[in-house]
Amino acid sequence: MSARPLPRRRGPLVGVAVAAVACLVLSACTSNEPEDSGDNETTASTVSSNDDTGDTVTIGFSGPAADHGWLAAINSSAQEAAEKYDDIELKFAEGTNDPSAQIAQVETFINDGVDAIVLLPTDGAALTETAIQAMEAGIPVINVDREFSSPFAARTTVLGDNYGMGVSAGTYACGLIEDNDISDPVIAEIAGIDALPLTQDRSQGFADALEACDQEVDRRVAAEFTVESGEEVAANLLQAEDKIDIIWNHDDDQGVGVKAAFDAAERDEFAFIGGAGSCNAMDWIEAGEMEATVIYPPTQAADGIKLARLIAQGKGLSDLVQVEVPKRVVLNAPVVSADNVAEYRDLCFDS
Template sequence: MAQNPGRRGFLVGGAVLGVGALAAACTSNEPAPAPSAAAPAAPAPAATGGNDAPGTKVVIGFSAPAADHGWIAAIAKNAEAAAKQYSDVEFKPVEPTNDINVQISAVESLIAQKVNVIVMLPNDGQQLNQVARQATDAGIPVVNLDRIFPDKLSYRTWIGGDNYGMGVAAGHYIGKKLKDKGVSNPVILEIQGIATLPLTQDRSKGFEDALKNYGFSVTAKQDAQFTVESGTEVASNLLQAHSKIDAIWNHDDDQGIGVLAAIKEANRNEFFMVGGAGSANAMRDIQAGSSVLEATVTYSPTMASSAIKLARLIAQGKGMSDLLEHQVPQSITLASETITKDNVAEYLPLGFES
């Protein structure tokens, strides 16, 4: 997500790094055969040992916005659950808040307590940048979660989803399906989150770019503010304005509850819809096949679990045992996966409740 407030809104199961396997050792304990003269040995992975094996005790500070919707609530839950997996981790969360100044004060309290590492999802990356830099300058590495700080000196590692990739995934699903059906000049609607946010603009740009591959474009788009109520209102307006629709992409599964309610109320089903983020609610609808929702593209809060795993490794001075490098990467972008009825059972355990 961009540094601005609002939302993300990835699934990690098919991401660049899987949640469960992110810090697990992937190298064999069997001795490698001696290399032949013709084939020199490949460099050995970083000698970090099993990443999940107990190590030096570390204190991980954690700060995130208040849980005013399902995705953010899942961020905190996933972070806490990941920390509990390790006997060598003390998890020290501060009170979640949507007040910039309160979050700054909370992070300053973690700095004063001299925690070993801080995982932070800032309400606003720009406005929280200075306190993140303060932590880094105090010798406390920061794992920047999702909404990125503009100053790379303010964080050790960033991990987050791919907003542009969400749009690309949605665009390819819709474009291919309409092309395969032989639809020409389709009516394609887009329901955004908050239109002014860079993250939303990235999603829309990815969607637009992917649709171009099929010779299609967005007919109309409107933002729904990431809320159920606005989702209902915006969807109702779009349904009234378009007597025939071929496809809808809704950026966010939380607001999608309202979107689907409006569609049901209007008794419309001549089109199909793709959601965004990967909520359990959306996945159950896809699995049941009882609505126009056919797919969702992921931006999963399980990234918070991965952030905790990365923070632990950084604080313990370890690299990732399935990589050659001796240190955790500086940046990890999770891929946006497309969930359909064919693979929904695989992803459902990772869904969040809206």
């Protein structure tokens, strides 16, 4: 299957919502070389290299069961980040989708007196009270991806930008329509689990971006973030629509099934845009079988580990004037196309 040749959108997208710090990989924000600070002790921490070995800190990490490519990448990226530092001792709990088991893991971290906890909760609301207990015990909690229901449960929260993913995908779609002078385009959307706020945010961002170029989604279906569901709903979509110009699929893991349905139906008249940034998606982009994908960073837990280390060592981000780590970090949602796929290849994950 070869995708219809379309002019590539060059340059950065405009209008992507990014809050707090927009570094995709925070290592770029924490590796300034030391500068001469004279005798002023109050400025020493803001100009020293944060990657230099400091006091050893023990960080507890609890994440999800690795039953999805992106989730597996979350766990492995946390371990890989910790291994880069001689001053991190990582206590890595077995991944779980059971909130009760994860609560027990966090309670163990508290009893062990770790210096910080990085937590991607199976259920943010269910883990909130236990996270508050850690904070009250003087252990900073770094909340990743799924938010707690209380601001008192985390010292810092690291998030991907679900709404921004939709905005990026929609803005890119508008560019394709303009560049190819497509009149009355048929735009389809393959969402994930509709009941999840993250799916709703992605769809809202997509709709808002399309509205900016006077377009709307003509056909929307929802899958379940699995290969099987992706293939089923994509096959049904193709049967229902004889002609489609652009399809945005929210998730590159379910995209394996979506792509299989496209191949089986021998349909390639549309521009296929994905979401998350899997290695499969980047392979398809390089092969001309996919137009683009929108990154939802699998580095969030790795960034959480790096921030936990800085917080536990009393440091801030060296590229910021502010001397403390921000309370909230929302990562960017860039579009990866044939023009820049090489830049993002190292961040892809297996699906």
